[in-house]
């Protein structure tokens with residue numbers, strides 16, 4: 001049996017919601033869903049997005065910790081500069097600190 005997907009779509013054309021127009025391909029718990037709105041496929045996709053975000057967050061946290069350690073070793077105040085959740089691995093220090101470090105390094 002082919003029927004219409006059960007999902008309600010909310011977009012700028014139908015703020016009250018409309019039923020997905022795609023043909024249903026899978027039945028879950030007595031309701032029919034298209035390939036995109038299959039609850040199991042949606043859950044899998046969300047889990048992958050969570051894992052990707054968690055990996056990014058862990059990487060960002062590690063970079064922040066390493067930057068703090070580096071600034072402590074250099075004896076400077078600094079902060080990690082990143083764009084949203086994407087780490088750019090840049091440490092920003094004050095000009096005076098950079099000047100002092102350059103002087104100490106004899107450069």
Ligand SMILES: [Zn+2]
Pocket residue numbers: 005006007020021022033034035036037
């Ligand atoms: Zn659908």
